[in-house]
Amino acid sequence: MVDVIRRTQAGFTRGEVKLEGLEEHSGRTLVIDFQNENLIAKLNGKIIATVPDLITILDTETGTxxxxxxxxxxxxxxxxxxxxxEKWRTKKGLETVGPRYFGYNVEYVPLEQVGDVN
Known part of the structure; x- marks a missing residue:
């Protein structure tokens, strides 16, 4: 983790975390925007995951x-x-927790359709 930026806005903690890859991921940069939870992940500038799918950050050593x-x-x-x-992928679900709800002008693409990013 090379940078974490946080700010409080309208009662929410918003920000982004920047990760630089190591070993086989060297040369790759992942930026994750958050608002109390992880909202959107961009690998080298390309969106690879958005809400409502879960973007989970784990401690590499403990898995926590x-x-x-x-x-x-x-x-x-x-x-x-x-x-x-699947309920979150419906029209109503995406209106409630999709990327546009959080102010991103992007279409939701299910993780399974993004493909392998390794």
């Missing part, structure tokens, strides 16, 4: 999930995407 409040410079982390329940 790290909340947005627990993110710190220098942590070694692993990021995984977890497909959401």
């Amino acid at each position: 999930p790290i909340t947005t409040e627990g993110l710190k410079y220098g942590q070694r982390v692993t990021v995984i995407g977890i497909p959401c329940n």
